[in-house]
Amino acid sequence: MGSGALDYETEPPGCQPDKEIVVYDWKRLLQSLLFPVHCRLCAVRTGTAVSLCPDCSADLPWLESACHQCGCALPAGDDRLLCGACQQRPPYFDTTTAILQYRPPVDYLVQRLKFSGELAIAPLLSELLALQVCSREGSLPGLIVPVPLHPSRLRERGFNQATEIARLLGKKLQLPVNHRLCKRTRKTDTQSLLPVKIRHWNVRNAFTVTGEIPARHIAIVDDVMTTGHTVNELARALKRAGAERVEVWVIARAGH
Ligand SMILES: [Zn+2]
Numbered sequence: 001m002g003s004g005a006l007d008y009e010t011e012p013p014g015c016q017p018d019k020e021i022v023v024y025d026w027k028r029l030l031q032s033l034l035f036p037v038h039c040r041l042c043a044v045r046t047g048t049a050v051s052l053c054p055d056c057s058a059d060l061p062w063l064e065s066a067c068h069q070c071g072c073a074l075p076a077g078d079d080r081l082l083c084g085a086c087q088q089r090p091p092y093f094d095t096t097t098a099i100l101q102y103r104p105p106v107d108y109l110v111q112r113l114k115f116s117g118e119l120a121i122a123p124l125l126s127e128l129l130a131l132q133v134c135s136r137e138g139s140l141p142g143l144i145v146p147v148p149l150h151p152s153r154l155r156e157r158g159f160n161q162a163t164e165i166a167r168l169l170g171k172k173l174q175l176p177v178n179h180r181l182c183k184r185t186r187k188t189d190t191q192s193l194l195p196v197k198i199r200h201w202n203v204r205n206a207f208t209v210t211g212e213i214p215a216r217h218i219a220i221v222d223d224v225m226t227t228g229h230t231v232n233e234l235a236r237a238l239k240r241a242g243a244e245r246v247e248v249w250v251i252a253r254a255g256h
């Protein structure tokens with residue numbers, strides 16, 4: 001599957017089932033028979049293990065054409081691999097996998113997860129992201145690292161949505177997840193409330209890598225990416241700690 005509506009028929013290449021995944025899928029099949037899955041957006045029975053019906057899937061704002069490095073939307077028909085910003089000043093991360101544009105109803109889903117604590121939305125979002133990651137070329141990373149929240153914000157919210165998505169992705173893709181490797185040591189203002197020009201300064205030196213990194217190829221996971229300054233700062237910290245390749249995996253990409 002490339003970018004586009006969810007493909008219910010084809011097993012994505014790169015995610016060929018091994019024994020363990022087959023067992024896992026049988027469990028899910030049984031679960032879907034016993035507990036029919038309903039669409040998260042329109043509530044109809046989906047008839048599959050994915051909680052998104054084909055009609056709602058077709059209507060989602062899929063990110064069809066995007067910069068290979070930062071994931072920003074490129075105009076339709078633009079066949080450049082990189083946007084102008086990445087050509088002029090490449091970020092520290094090497095590539096971005098984003099599946100959806102951050103506009104209705106994706107913003108609704110993400111906000112329900114983040115601010116209303118509807119953790120049941122996380123499996124759907126991580127399922128969509130896993131399908132996209134499996135469908136692209138190239139090797140998988142050796143480690144998944146969710147973007148950490150500052151401890152005080154984690155206490156306020158009670159959970160980190162990026163960690164929830166990362167955990168499910170790790171299970172689905174059979175990859176290790178480490179949510180303790182990186183810490184947010186500086187409490188930053190909420191990026192979305194700040195003018196774009198100063199967001200870069202707001203997250204500067206916000207992250208610390210707490211130990212030796214166990215893999216040279218790492219994927220950073222977050223729910224939404226807007227200017228990319230937050231993931232860029234985390235990628236910078238990981239590269240300083242010895243990472244050779246850092247990817248960014250996000251559910252949604254907002255324009256900037
Ligand atoms: Zn639906």
Ligand SMILES: [Zn+2]
Pocket residue numbers: 067068069070071072082083084085086087
């Ligand atoms: Zn770019």
